[in-house]
Amino acid sequence: MTDERQTEGRNDYESDKTGQSNGSPPPGNIRNRGIRLLGVGGAGVNAVERLAGSDLGDVEPIAVNTDEQALSACAVPETMLVGQSITRGLSAGGDPEIGRQVAETCRAVFDARMQDGEVVVIITGLGGGTGGPVACAAAEAANRAGALVVAFAVLPFSFEGSRRQKQAEEALVALRRCCDAVIPLANDLLLQQMGEKTPIFDVFRLSDEWIARGVRSLWGILNRPGQINLDLADLRRVFRQKGGKTLYGLGSGSGERCAEAAFKDLLLCPLLHSPEFSSRADHLLVSVSAGPEFTMTDFHDLVNRVRERFGRDGHLAMGLAVDEAISGKIDVCVLGSTEIDSERSGNVRRQSRDRPMTPAPARGNNAGGNDQGGVQAVKSRARQREFGFEEGDRRGFFDRSESNVYEGEDLDVPTYLRRGIRISI
């Protein structure tokens, strides 16, 4: 709750802008909280551009890129051209080193732009040059301004080659360290959602759809007064430690037994079944929006099942918003985070406030950002193992074993994902 009060003062800026968005109009004395939607790099800008055209509620889209040409063709009203001194308005050419140099030059710009704002959503494609490093710089700036930073990171297709995969993984680790939540969207996984004849445009549409639903859920949590309300403070509580894994799943159901249908749909959510997904979260946030006929029993039942399936015995926040407009339908959004070490978390929190976080050496791919060596780090690793094994981590069941890379391909990742074979389910 302290976070809430601290940030309260800064946000008058948004209050007068946003009264007229979708859903039930809020009572007069409650202000809306906007979401700043930052598209970084080629893929990020494209996604933001597509999203800005759709009905997303109240967001403030900003396109950030090094590529002048791409930016000028972009329909997003606010654009930020970065790294002119380095790339001279060209793209980073897929070189993360150039991306890092660009990131150094644009810290001040970001600091100025991120002055206010409580929630910043960053969308970026990892594996190229600009995406990772510049997104990190933006996230750090937003952090300094006290905002909650959620990133959607699109990971490259396996067929794009091992070099891009490796760059993407490194960028993901770095991004996890500076964002409150990072939701990786593996392009490989998207193929699973497609028919074999889906045109390429629709493939990316689908990726956008996941992001859009996520942003909409976040917006709903922040702005829609629920019967059981969730707000920024709840989000902060769920994502109170950086560096952990983020669990993110969506489900929807309609019809007579819509609660059950929604839970089933949630279980089938492909984002929860990537090798990336960590099965149990220490902190869970379940947000449900449902039509007016939704019963308390159903709600109780649904929350319990979600807790059983995804939760550890830790903290669970739940929210329910009843919306006349979606009668006979229910949407579930589950957000969660794994802690690096709960015993240590208080300690780390304090440290990270006092001084900038020391970048820890990347320890494998499951390295948490807060390991600071010594006994504590050993302890934290032990605990991570303990729950990492339960149902899997980055590479699922094989997470504890040595990596299994042969000619640039991780053999522990399912073949069908790497080969882009669509599985009929």
Next chain:
Amino acid sequence: MISRSKIIAGIEIGTAKIAVLVGEIVDGSSLNIIGFGQSTSRGVIKGGISDFKQASDAAHAAIHAAEKQAGAHIEGVYLAQTGTHIEGFYNEASVTVSSPDNLVGAADIRRVCESAKAKTLPDGRTVIHHIRRPFRVDGRMAADPEYLEGSKLEVGYWTVHGDVNKVSDSIHIINGFSLHVDDLILSSLASGVMVAGDEEMRNGVLVIDIGGGSTDFVLYRDGYVVRTGTVPVGGDHITNDLSLGLRIARSQAEAIKLRCGKAVLDSADKGKKIWLNGDLAIGDRQLSQHGINQISHARVDELFGLVKKKLADLLSPQKVAAGVVLTGGSARYPGMAETAEAVFGIPSRMGENPSWVTDELRGLEYSTVLGLLNYGLKNENESQAGGRKRKTGGLLRRMTQLFDKDR
């Protein structure tokens, strides 16, 4: 005359199971299998020991059960080796025949063997096998070149080496039960001799042992081992892929794999649905058989593709005339042989353990332990009849002898 017997055990610490087979070798010439113990493996992932304590406990339970059944104490252990850390290289050497009449002498043979094996290994590696290829005298292949005429004697060795720490981990598990490891045998070599006959080895045969966490293969030609190798992919990967692809729990995926898994794409299965649990209870749902086939086919196809890639041009229908033989627990997965045949373009079939094996051990997952005892028998045989052979003694020498057919 009192018969002398020795009790030996073949032990395989696998990813799925730990199997211990106890045999009694009588007079160094005949083998009776007198005990068998098995335990579910723990602390082993992809053929490598990841948790020493757990693996050790599981292994000791199996050894204990086997000794109990045999009613005897194990005197020596033949231990199977597998894992990603195992690698191999091929090295050749040639010498000029020293005697003036160009007859190959024993000293020439010794010289050429030693220099072919003399390659030094990188730090932290230890030799598991030196596997000799046939001698060549002026380019002619010769099983035993002694007293043949020629000016140049050549020989090549396929040297298999592994990580010192990992190899000693597995030895320590056995030592921890106060047992002595007589020899280390590469898993693929052990299962290879069980499922491939002498005739097949002469004509050329590829044996692929598909286990729970890893796959070992061995290629024979002219009756000799040409190449061995390991791919760190096994049945566990199919389970994992199914669990992710069908979005079901791991235990459910394992059950589905055993119940209706199939590694070939079959158009008849296109619309077929199967129940996840089959109990019609809440939470049960229908899965597409085609999806299961797709997931497992992709994995198995890739697995054989990796083996093919590793063998490269050693593989052709002419060079592997006796075809591909599959063994190991995961080889029983339906559609394996069809997929192998499609990938290699070589006739492929399931292996079979020899007919003298009891029903209990006929399963393909026991090829390796059976093979271990078989090597044990050969080894004892040779050391009993040792006087006749040139014998330099020592672990290294003995190991090479195991694979020298005539020497």
